[in-house]
Amino acid sequence: MGINFEFATATQVVFGNGTVSKIPQLLQGMGHNVFLVTGKNPDRAKFLTENLEAEGFSVIHFRIEKEPDTEMISKGVNLAREKDCDAVLGFGGGSVIDSAKAIAALAPNKGDLLDYLEVIGKGKKLEEKPLPFIAIPTTAGTGAEVTKNSVIHSPEHHVKVSLRSPLMFPDVAVVDPELTLSMPPEISATTGMDALTHLLETFVSNQANPFIDMLCREGMHRISVSLKKVYENGDDLKARQDMAFAAMLGGMALANVKLGAVHGFAGPMGGMFPVPHGAVCAALLPAVMEVNIKALEEQNQNQWLEKYNEVARILTGNSKAIAADGIQWAKNMVDVLKIPNLSTFGLSVSDFPILIEKAKNASSMKGNPVLLSDEQLMKVLWKLNIQN
16 A cells, blocks of 8 residues: 655744744744734743844734633734734744734734634635744643644634644744743643643544654653653753653644544533643543543454554553553553543533534544444543542
8 A cells, every 4th residue: 555644844843942042033034023922921921022122123912811712813813913013923832822823824814713713614715825923832732833723712602613724834833942941730731641642642543644653652752751750840851851842743743633532522622611621631531542442442443452552552661561551551640640620620411412412523533543432422421530
């Protein structure tokens, strides 16, 4: 059959400690009126603003205080248009980078956000090229700095959906592990498990290919060695570097291969409840692994079962590990990282039927290595041990 695959990512990746200092240089030729998107504490980017202004750039600030929603993105797009911005920077976590990416994409295009959103909108293609965009992650989880979509919450529809286009890959991804040193343990935990889920789900995806597998193996290994370290000691720069690198690899993987049932559930769940995306992924991962593996065994899908065996060997560091050991490793990590039970955020057993219906329609579900029935999807949710 041969090897056949396609791969796309950010136009340029600049990785390494201290690389954030290169932003003014990287902006040369993109314009001088810069739209800077930051998180709820814009003072973290004060040094960047000062450096840009010293080089003659004009900086318009826009703050994202929570996971982006349709109203927030529309507001940012209107401001970028009003100020006639000619380049966009996203400095922050996944929510900030997704917001900046969406604003850069929509500012030059006619119409409003709903014209272009998947599932709840018209899903139109972008007609104009997005504004030049540089992504600068300050967390290590989403890999949004190298993806072609933005995840946006619609409060009206109680769901998270994507704005997606091959034109939306950042022009430059500046990944500086030193920027992640300030992450508190709980954020290090949830973002790290998000990165692991990206890598694991794309590795066992029904769309997997040898090139993506190579990225996933490297990323999962680094997380297996360093996630616990950054949780227990946030100043461990070597471990922070491992996590930033792994998160970036996860972003590259998911931009080219569909995910699976964890993310199939995560979109609807995040839209219905105020739960951090990484916490959803962490809680669901062992449950989905367990149900998937049993379904694959029943269907004698040995090719995918061997991949789960390989996942176990990578995560445990034990060359004799089997799939069940990988499940146990994931369960143990959820405990070590003190991932909260999802009932903490309002999820109850009565929500299971609607979650299943929404999950079945999610784009990510199409990448799951085995088609899960309603009964099997319900088993995933029961394994979350939701307390009513």
